[in-house]
Amino acid sequence: MRDFRDAKAMAQTLTEALAAKSVSLSHSESLELIARILGFRDWNVLAAKVQASQHATAPTASPVAIPPGLTELPIFPMRDLVLFPQTVAPIFVARDKTRRAVERAIAGGSRVLVVAQKHADDDRPNALQSLHPVGVTASVINSQTQMDGVLKVTVSGLQRTAITRLIDGEFLAAEIKPIEEQRGQSEEARSLSRMVLDAYRIYANIDLSSLPVGQRVRFGLPSPENPTLLADTVAQRLPIGIDEKQQLLETSDVVARLEKVLELIRTARPEQ
Structure with missing residues:
Protein backbone atom coordinates (compact mmCIF):
# COMPACT_ATOMS: atom_id res chain seq x y z
CA MET A 1 0.00 0.00 0.00
CA ARG A 2 1.27 3.44 -0.87
CA ASP A 3 2.20 6.00 1.77
CA PHE A 4 3.89 9.42 1.87
CA ARG A 5 7.13 7.95 0.47
CA ASP A 6 5.29 7.31 -2.81
CA ALA A 7 4.21 10.94 -3.17
CA LYS A 8 5.95 11.48 -6.52
CA ALA A 9 4.38 8.35 -8.00
CA MET A 10 0.99 9.47 -6.67
CA ALA A 11 1.46 12.87 -8.30
CA GLN A 12 2.32 11.24 -11.62
CA THR A 13 -0.76 9.00 -11.40
CA LEU A 14 -2.94 12.01 -10.61
CA THR A 15 -1.52 14.02 -13.53
CA GLU A 16 -2.11 11.17 -15.97
CA ALA A 17 -5.61 10.46 -14.69
CA LEU A 18 -6.65 14.08 -15.00
CA ALA A 19 -5.07 14.33 -18.45
CA ALA A 20 -7.29 11.45 -19.55
CA LYS A 21 -10.23 13.66 -18.54
CA SER A 22 -8.79 16.62 -20.49
CA VAL A 23 -7.82 18.37 -17.27
CA SER A 24 -4.38 19.96 -17.39
CA LEU A 25 -2.29 19.87 -14.20
CA SER A 26 1.48 20.30 -14.05
CA HIS A 27 3.64 17.86 -12.11
CA SER A 28 4.54 20.53 -9.55
CA GLU A 29 0.86 21.35 -9.05
CA SER A 30 0.15 17.65 -8.57
CA LEU A 31 2.91 17.44 -5.95
CA GLU A 32 1.37 20.33 -4.02
CA LEU A 33 -2.07 18.70 -4.20
CA ILE A 34 -0.74 15.34 -3.03
CA ALA A 35 1.03 17.03 -0.12
CA ARG A 36 -2.24 18.60 1.03
CA ILE A 37 -4.17 15.35 0.60
CA LEU A 38 -1.60 13.60 2.80
CA GLY A 39 -2.03 16.27 5.47
CA PHE A 40 1.15 18.31 4.91
CA ARG A 41 1.24 22.08 4.55
CA ASP A 42 3.01 22.00 1.18
CA TRP A 43 5.37 19.94 -0.97
CA ASN A 44 8.49 21.32 0.74
CA VAL A 45 7.41 19.90 4.09
CA LEU A 46 6.47 16.55 2.55
CA ALA A 47 9.73 16.41 0.59
CA ALA A 48 11.66 16.89 3.84
CA LYS A 49 9.73 14.01 5.38
CA VAL A 50 10.45 11.78 2.38
CA GLN A 51 14.13 12.68 2.43
CA ALA A 52 14.39 11.95 6.14
CA SER A 53 12.83 8.51 5.64
CA GLN A 54 15.26 7.72 2.83
CA HIS A 55 18.24 8.62 4.99
CA ALA A 56 17.13 6.45 7.90
CA THR A 57 19.59 3.73 8.80
CA ALA A 58 16.83 1.13 8.97
CA PRO A 59 14.12 2.28 6.56
CA THR A 60 11.88 -0.74 7.05
CA ALA A 61 11.70 -0.36 10.81
CA SER A 62 9.62 2.07 12.83
CA PRO A 63 11.61 5.02 14.18
CA VAL A 64 12.69 4.78 17.79
CA ALA A 65 10.90 7.63 19.52
CA ILE A 66 12.98 7.52 22.68
CA PRO A 67 16.33 5.72 22.47
CA PRO A 68 17.08 3.35 25.37
CA GLY A 69 18.35 5.20 28.42
CA LEU A 70 17.14 8.61 27.27
CA THR A 71 14.79 10.08 29.87
CA GLU A 72 15.37 13.83 29.42
CA LEU A 73 14.65 15.98 26.37
CA PRO A 74 14.69 19.68 25.39
CA ILE A 75 11.18 21.13 25.16
CA PHE A 76 9.59 23.10 22.34
CA PRO A 77 6.58 24.83 23.98
CA MET A 78 3.89 25.59 21.39
CA ARG A 79 1.43 28.48 21.59
CA ASP A 80 -1.02 27.24 18.95
CA LEU A 81 -0.01 23.75 17.87
CA VAL A 82 -0.75 20.24 19.08
CA LEU A 83 1.60 17.87 17.27
CA PHE A 84 0.53 14.27 16.74
CA PRO A 85 2.72 11.20 16.15
CA GLN A 86 3.63 10.52 12.51
CA THR A 87 2.96 14.16 11.62
CA VAL A 88 5.46 16.57 10.06
CA ALA A 89 5.09 20.24 10.93
CA PRO A 90 7.11 23.45 10.63
CA ILE A 91 7.73 25.34 13.87
CA PHE A 92 8.76 28.99 13.91
CA VAL A 93 11.05 29.80 16.82
CA ALA A 94 11.59 33.31 18.16
CA ARG A 95 12.15 32.79 21.90
CA ASP A 96 15.80 32.55 22.96
CA LYS A 97 15.24 29.57 25.25
CA THR A 98 13.61 27.58 22.49
CA ARG A 99 16.45 28.49 20.13
CA ARG A 100 18.88 27.06 22.65
CA ALA A 101 16.68 23.97 22.92
CA VAL A 102 16.95 23.57 19.14
CA GLU A 103 20.74 23.82 19.34
CA ARG A 104 20.87 21.25 22.13
CA ALA A 105 18.57 18.89 20.24
CA ILE A 106 20.62 19.04 17.05
CA ALA A 107 23.82 18.48 19.00
CA GLY A 108 22.39 15.60 21.01
CA GLY A 109 20.52 13.29 18.66
CA SER A 110 17.80 15.59 17.27
CA ARG A 111 15.13 14.40 19.72
CA VAL A 112 12.83 16.96 21.36
CA LEU A 113 9.52 17.09 23.20
CA VAL A 114 6.88 19.22 21.47
CA VAL A 115 4.16 20.22 23.92
CA ALA A 116 1.33 22.77 23.83
CA GLN A 117 1.13 25.64 26.30
CA LYS A 118 -2.04 26.05 28.31
CA HIS A 119 -2.11 29.77 27.55
CA ALA A 120 -0.91 31.09 24.19
CA ASP A 121 0.02 34.51 25.62
CA ASP A 122 2.40 33.01 28.19
CA ASP A 123 5.91 34.11 27.17
CA ARG A 124 7.63 32.10 29.91
CA PRO A 125 5.98 28.67 30.12
CA ASN A 126 8.59 27.33 32.53
CA ALA A 127 6.37 25.60 35.11
CA LEU A 128 4.40 22.37 35.01
CA GLN A 129 1.14 24.27 35.36
CA SER A 130 2.03 26.29 32.24
CA LEU A 131 2.19 23.26 29.95
CA HIS A 132 -0.11 20.40 29.08
CA PRO A 133 1.07 17.16 30.71
CA VAL A 134 1.34 15.19 27.46
CA GLY A 135 3.30 16.07 24.34
CA VAL A 136 4.97 14.23 21.49
CA THR A 137 8.55 13.13 21.17
CA ALA A 138 9.75 14.41 17.81
CA SER A 139 12.76 14.31 15.55
CA VAL A 140 14.24 17.53 14.17
CA ILE A 141 14.39 17.08 10.39
CA ASN A 142 16.00 20.40 9.53
CA SER A 143 16.31 24.01 10.66
CA GLN A 144 17.04 27.28 8.91
CA THR A 145 17.05 30.95 9.82
CA GLN A 146 14.73 33.05 7.68
CA MET A 147 15.27 36.56 6.36
CA ASP A 148 13.40 38.07 9.32
CA GLY A 149 15.64 36.24 11.79
CA VAL A 150 13.00 33.73 12.85
CA LEU A 151 14.25 30.16 13.06
CA LYS A 152 12.16 27.65 11.11
CA VAL A 153 12.42 24.09 12.41
CA THR A 154 10.73 21.12 10.76
CA VAL A 155 9.87 18.30 13.15
CA SER A 156 8.41 14.84 12.72
CA GLY A 157 6.21 13.53 15.54
CA LEU A 158 7.07 10.11 16.91
CA GLN A 159 5.43 9.06 20.20
CA ARG A 160 3.06 10.31 22.89
CA THR A 161 5.08 11.22 25.96
CA ALA A 162 4.26 12.44 29.46
CA ILE A 163 6.21 15.08 31.36
CA THR A 164 7.28 13.88 34.80
CA ARG A 165 9.49 16.83 35.80
CA LEU A 166 10.56 20.15 34.28
CA ILE A 167 14.16 21.32 34.23
CA ASP A 168 14.47 25.09 33.78
CA GLY A 169 17.98 26.13 32.80
CA GLU A 170 19.53 27.72 29.71
CA PHE A 171 16.75 25.98 27.85
CA LEU A 172 13.59 24.27 29.02
CA ALA A 173 13.85 20.49 29.32
CA ALA A 174 11.84 17.70 30.88
CA GLU A 175 12.17 14.28 32.36
CA ILE A 176 9.80 12.13 30.36
CA LYS A 177 7.90 8.86 30.29
CA PRO A 178 6.68 7.23 27.06
CA ILE A 179 2.94 6.54 26.81
CA GLU A 180 1.94 3.16 25.44
CA GLU A 181 -1.09 2.87 23.16
CA GLN A 182 -3.91 0.52 24.17
CA ARG A 183 -6.22 -1.53 21.91
CA GLY A 184 -4.52 -0.21 18.80
CA GLN A 185 -4.80 -3.50 16.91
CA SER A 186 -8.13 -4.71 18.26
Whole structure:
Protein backbone atom coordinates (compact mmCIF):
# COMPACT_ATOMS: atom_id res chain seq x y z
CA MET A 1 0.00 0.00 0.00
CA ARG A 2 1.27 3.44 -0.87
CA ASP A 3 2.20 6.00 1.77
CA PHE A 4 3.89 9.42 1.87
CA ARG A 5 7.13 7.95 0.47
CA ASP A 6 5.29 7.31 -2.81
CA ALA A 7 4.21 10.94 -3.17
CA LYS A 8 5.95 11.48 -6.52
CA ALA A 9 4.38 8.35 -8.00
CA MET A 10 0.99 9.47 -6.67
CA ALA A 11 1.46 12.87 -8.30
CA GLN A 12 2.32 11.24 -11.62
CA THR A 13 -0.76 9.00 -11.40
CA LEU A 14 -2.94 12.01 -10.61
CA THR A 15 -1.52 14.02 -13.53
CA GLU A 16 -2.11 11.17 -15.97
CA ALA A 17 -5.61 10.46 -14.69
CA LEU A 18 -6.65 14.08 -15.00
CA ALA A 19 -5.07 14.33 -18.45
CA ALA A 20 -7.29 11.45 -19.55
CA LYS A 21 -10.23 13.66 -18.54
CA SER A 22 -8.79 16.62 -20.49
CA VAL A 23 -7.82 18.37 -17.27
CA SER A 24 -4.38 19.96 -17.39
CA LEU A 25 -2.29 19.87 -14.20
CA SER A 26 1.48 20.30 -14.05
CA HIS A 27 3.64 17.86 -12.11
CA SER A 28 4.54 20.53 -9.55
CA GLU A 29 0.86 21.35 -9.05
CA SER A 30 0.15 17.65 -8.57
CA LEU A 31 2.91 17.44 -5.95
CA GLU A 32 1.37 20.33 -4.02
CA LEU A 33 -2.07 18.70 -4.20
CA ILE A 34 -0.74 15.34 -3.03
CA ALA A 35 1.03 17.03 -0.12
CA ARG A 36 -2.24 18.60 1.03
CA ILE A 37 -4.17 15.35 0.60
CA LEU A 38 -1.60 13.60 2.80
CA GLY A 39 -2.03 16.27 5.47
CA PHE A 40 1.15 18.31 4.91
CA ARG A 41 1.24 22.08 4.55
CA ASP A 42 3.01 22.00 1.18
CA TRP A 43 5.37 19.94 -0.97
CA ASN A 44 8.49 21.32 0.74
CA VAL A 45 7.41 19.90 4.09
CA LEU A 46 6.47 16.55 2.55
CA ALA A 47 9.73 16.41 0.59
CA ALA A 48 11.66 16.89 3.84
CA LYS A 49 9.73 14.01 5.38
CA VAL A 50 10.45 11.78 2.38
CA GLN A 51 14.13 12.68 2.43
CA ALA A 52 14.39 11.95 6.14
CA SER A 53 12.83 8.51 5.64
CA GLN A 54 15.26 7.72 2.83
CA HIS A 55 18.24 8.62 4.99
CA ALA A 56 17.13 6.45 7.90
CA THR A 57 19.59 3.73 8.80
CA ALA A 58 16.83 1.13 8.97
CA PRO A 59 14.12 2.28 6.56
CA THR A 60 11.88 -0.74 7.05
CA ALA A 61 11.70 -0.36 10.81
CA SER A 62 9.62 2.07 12.83
CA PRO A 63 11.61 5.02 14.18
CA VAL A 64 12.69 4.78 17.79
CA ALA A 65 10.90 7.63 19.52
CA ILE A 66 12.98 7.52 22.68
CA PRO A 67 16.33 5.72 22.47
CA PRO A 68 17.08 3.35 25.37
CA GLY A 69 18.35 5.20 28.42
CA LEU A 70 17.14 8.61 27.27
CA THR A 71 14.79 10.08 29.87
CA GLU A 72 15.37 13.83 29.42
CA LEU A 73 14.65 15.98 26.37
CA PRO A 74 14.69 19.68 25.39
CA ILE A 75 11.18 21.13 25.16
CA PHE A 76 9.59 23.10 22.34
CA PRO A 77 6.58 24.83 23.98
CA MET A 78 3.89 25.59 21.39
CA ARG A 79 1.43 28.48 21.59
CA ASP A 80 -1.02 27.24 18.95
CA LEU A 81 -0.01 23.75 17.87
CA VAL A 82 -0.75 20.24 19.08
CA LEU A 83 1.60 17.87 17.27
CA PHE A 84 0.53 14.27 16.74
CA PRO A 85 2.72 11.20 16.15
CA GLN A 86 3.63 10.52 12.51
CA THR A 87 2.96 14.16 11.62
CA VAL A 88 5.46 16.57 10.06
CA ALA A 89 5.09 20.24 10.93
CA PRO A 90 7.11 23.45 10.63
CA ILE A 91 7.73 25.34 13.87
CA PHE A 92 8.76 28.99 13.91
CA VAL A 93 11.05 29.80 16.82
CA ALA A 94 11.59 33.31 18.16
CA ARG A 95 12.15 32.79 21.90
CA ASP A 96 15.80 32.55 22.96
CA LYS A 97 15.24 29.57 25.25
CA THR A 98 13.61 27.58 22.49
CA ARG A 99 16.45 28.49 20.13
CA ARG A 100 18.88 27.06 22.65
CA ALA A 101 16.68 23.97 22.92
CA VAL A 102 16.95 23.57 19.14
CA GLU A 103 20.74 23.82 19.34
CA ARG A 104 20.87 21.25 22.13
CA ALA A 105 18.57 18.89 20.24
CA ILE A 106 20.62 19.04 17.05
CA ALA A 107 23.82 18.48 19.00
CA GLY A 108 22.39 15.60 21.01
CA GLY A 109 20.52 13.29 18.66
CA SER A 110 17.80 15.59 17.27
CA ARG A 111 15.13 14.40 19.72
CA VAL A 112 12.83 16.96 21.36
CA LEU A 113 9.52 17.09 23.20
CA VAL A 114 6.88 19.22 21.47
CA VAL A 115 4.16 20.22 23.92
CA ALA A 116 1.33 22.77 23.83
CA GLN A 117 1.13 25.64 26.30
CA LYS A 118 -2.04 26.05 28.31
CA HIS A 119 -2.11 29.77 27.55
CA ALA A 120 -0.91 31.09 24.19
CA ASP A 121 0.02 34.51 25.62
CA ASP A 122 2.40 33.01 28.19
CA ASP A 123 5.91 34.11 27.17
CA ARG A 124 7.63 32.10 29.91
CA PRO A 125 5.98 28.67 30.12
CA ASN A 126 8.59 27.33 32.53
CA ALA A 127 6.37 25.60 35.11
CA LEU A 128 4.40 22.37 35.01
CA GLN A 129 1.14 24.27 35.36
CA SER A 130 2.03 26.29 32.24
CA LEU A 131 2.19 23.26 29.95
CA HIS A 132 -0.11 20.40 29.08
CA PRO A 133 1.07 17.16 30.71
CA VAL A 134 1.34 15.19 27.46
CA GLY A 135 3.30 16.07 24.34
CA VAL A 136 4.97 14.23 21.49
CA THR A 137 8.55 13.13 21.17
CA ALA A 138 9.75 14.41 17.81
CA SER A 139 12.76 14.31 15.55
CA VAL A 140 14.24 17.53 14.17
CA ILE A 141 14.39 17.08 10.39
CA ASN A 142 16.00 20.40 9.53
CA SER A 143 16.31 24.01 10.66
CA GLN A 144 17.04 27.28 8.91
CA THR A 145 17.05 30.95 9.82
CA GLN A 146 14.73 33.05 7.68
CA MET A 147 15.27 36.56 6.36
CA ASP A 148 13.40 38.07 9.32
CA GLY A 149 15.64 36.24 11.79
CA VAL A 150 13.00 33.73 12.85
CA LEU A 151 14.25 30.16 13.06
CA LYS A 152 12.16 27.65 11.11
CA VAL A 153 12.42 24.09 12.41
CA THR A 154 10.73 21.12 10.76
CA VAL A 155 9.87 18.30 13.15
CA SER A 156 8.41 14.84 12.72
CA GLY A 157 6.21 13.53 15.54
CA LEU A 158 7.07 10.11 16.91
CA GLN A 159 5.43 9.06 20.20
CA ARG A 160 3.06 10.31 22.89
CA THR A 161 5.08 11.22 25.96
CA ALA A 162 4.26 12.44 29.46
CA ILE A 163 6.21 15.08 31.36
CA THR A 164 7.28 13.88 34.80
CA ARG A 165 9.49 16.83 35.80
CA LEU A 166 10.56 20.15 34.28
CA ILE A 167 14.16 21.32 34.23
CA ASP A 168 14.47 25.09 33.78
CA GLY A 169 17.98 26.13 32.80
CA GLU A 170 19.53 27.72 29.71
CA PHE A 171 16.75 25.98 27.85
CA LEU A 172 13.59 24.27 29.02
CA ALA A 173 13.85 20.49 29.32
CA ALA A 174 11.84 17.70 30.88
CA GLU A 175 12.17 14.28 32.36
CA ILE A 176 9.80 12.13 30.36
CA LYS A 177 7.90 8.86 30.29
CA PRO A 178 6.68 7.23 27.06
CA ILE A 179 2.94 6.54 26.81
CA GLU A 180 1.94 3.16 25.44
CA GLU A 181 -1.09 2.87 23.16
CA GLN A 182 -3.91 0.52 24.17
CA ARG A 183 -6.22 -1.53 21.91
CA GLY A 184 -4.52 -0.21 18.80
CA GLN A 185 -4.80 -3.50 16.91
CA SER A 186 -8.13 -4.71 18.26
CA GLU A 187 -10.96 -5.64 15.92
CA GLU A 188 -13.06 -2.91 17.51
CA ALA A 189 -10.39 -0.36 16.58
CA ARG A 190 -10.30 -1.58 12.97
CA SER A 191 -14.08 -1.42 12.71
CA LEU A 192 -14.12 2.13 14.07
CA SER A 193 -11.29 3.05 11.69
CA ARG A 194 -13.42 2.13 8.71
CA MET A 195 -16.26 4.25 10.09
CA VAL A 196 -13.92 7.20 10.71
CA LEU A 197 -12.44 6.91 7.23
CA ASP A 198 -15.84 6.88 5.52
CA ALA A 199 -17.17 9.71 7.70
CA TYR A 200 -14.11 11.87 7.06
CA ARG A 201 -14.31 11.36 3.30
CA ILE A 202 -17.90 12.60 3.34
CA TYR A 203 -17.06 15.47 5.72
CA ALA A 204 -14.07 16.66 3.69
CA ASN A 205 -15.87 16.07 0.38
CA ILE A 206 -13.01 13.97 -0.96
CA ASP A 207 -13.87 12.99 -4.52
CA LEU A 208 -11.14 11.39 -6.57
CA SER A 209 -13.44 9.63 -9.01
CA SER A 210 -11.10 10.38 -11.91
CA LEU A 211 -8.47 8.09 -10.41
CA PRO A 212 -8.28 4.34 -11.06
CA VAL A 213 -10.75 2.32 -9.01
CA GLY A 214 -8.03 0.70 -6.91
CA GLN A 215 -6.81 4.06 -5.63
CA ARG A 216 -9.82 6.32 -5.38
CA VAL A 217 -11.49 5.31 -2.10
CA ARG A 218 -8.73 5.70 0.44
CA PHE A 219 -6.21 7.72 -1.52
CA GLY A 220 -4.19 9.97 0.74
CA LEU A 221 -5.37 8.54 4.07
CA PRO A 222 -3.90 5.71 6.15
CA SER A 223 -5.38 2.25 5.94
CA PRO A 224 -8.03 1.30 8.53
CA GLU A 225 -5.70 -1.59 9.31
CA ASN A 226 -3.57 0.98 11.14
CA PRO A 227 -6.12 2.50 13.54
CA THR A 228 -3.58 4.47 15.57
CA LEU A 229 -2.16 6.28 12.55
CA LEU A 230 -5.59 6.89 11.03
CA ALA A 231 -6.96 8.41 14.25
CA ASP A 232 -4.00 10.77 14.59
CA THR A 233 -3.97 11.73 10.91
CA VAL A 234 -7.65 12.70 10.93
CA ALA A 235 -7.31 14.42 14.32
CA GLN A 236 -4.51 16.61 12.97
CA ARG A 237 -6.61 17.64 9.96
CA LEU A 238 -9.84 18.49 11.76
CA PRO A 239 -10.47 22.24 12.22
CA ILE A 240 -10.98 21.99 15.97
CA GLY A 241 -9.56 23.94 18.89
CA ILE A 242 -6.28 23.36 20.70
CA ASP A 243 -8.05 22.00 23.79
CA GLU A 244 -9.98 19.42 21.75
CA LYS A 245 -6.83 18.30 19.94
CA GLN A 246 -4.99 18.07 23.25
CA GLN A 247 -7.73 15.82 24.62
CA LEU A 248 -7.28 13.53 21.62
CA LEU A 249 -3.52 13.52 22.13
CA GLU A 250 -3.94 12.57 25.78
CA THR A 251 -6.28 9.68 24.91
CA SER A 252 -3.95 6.68 24.78
CA ASP A 253 -6.78 4.18 24.28
CA VAL A 254 -7.08 4.00 20.49
CA VAL A 255 -10.70 2.82 20.54
CA ALA A 256 -11.73 5.74 22.76
CA ARG A 257 -9.76 8.13 20.54
CA LEU A 258 -11.46 6.88 17.38
CA GLU A 259 -14.85 7.26 19.04
CA LYS A 260 -14.02 10.88 19.92
CA VAL A 261 -12.76 11.59 16.39
CA LEU A 262 -15.91 10.10 14.89
CA GLU A 263 -18.09 12.24 17.13
CA LEU A 264 -16.12 15.38 16.20
CA ILE A 265 -16.53 14.62 12.49
CA ARG A 266 -20.26 14.08 12.85
CA THR A 267 -20.80 17.32 14.76
CA ALA A 268 -18.45 19.47 12.66
CA ARG A 269 -19.70 21.68 9.86
CA PRO A 270 -18.69 20.19 6.49
CA GLU A 271 -15.96 21.99 4.59
CA GLN A 272 -17.12 24.14 1.70
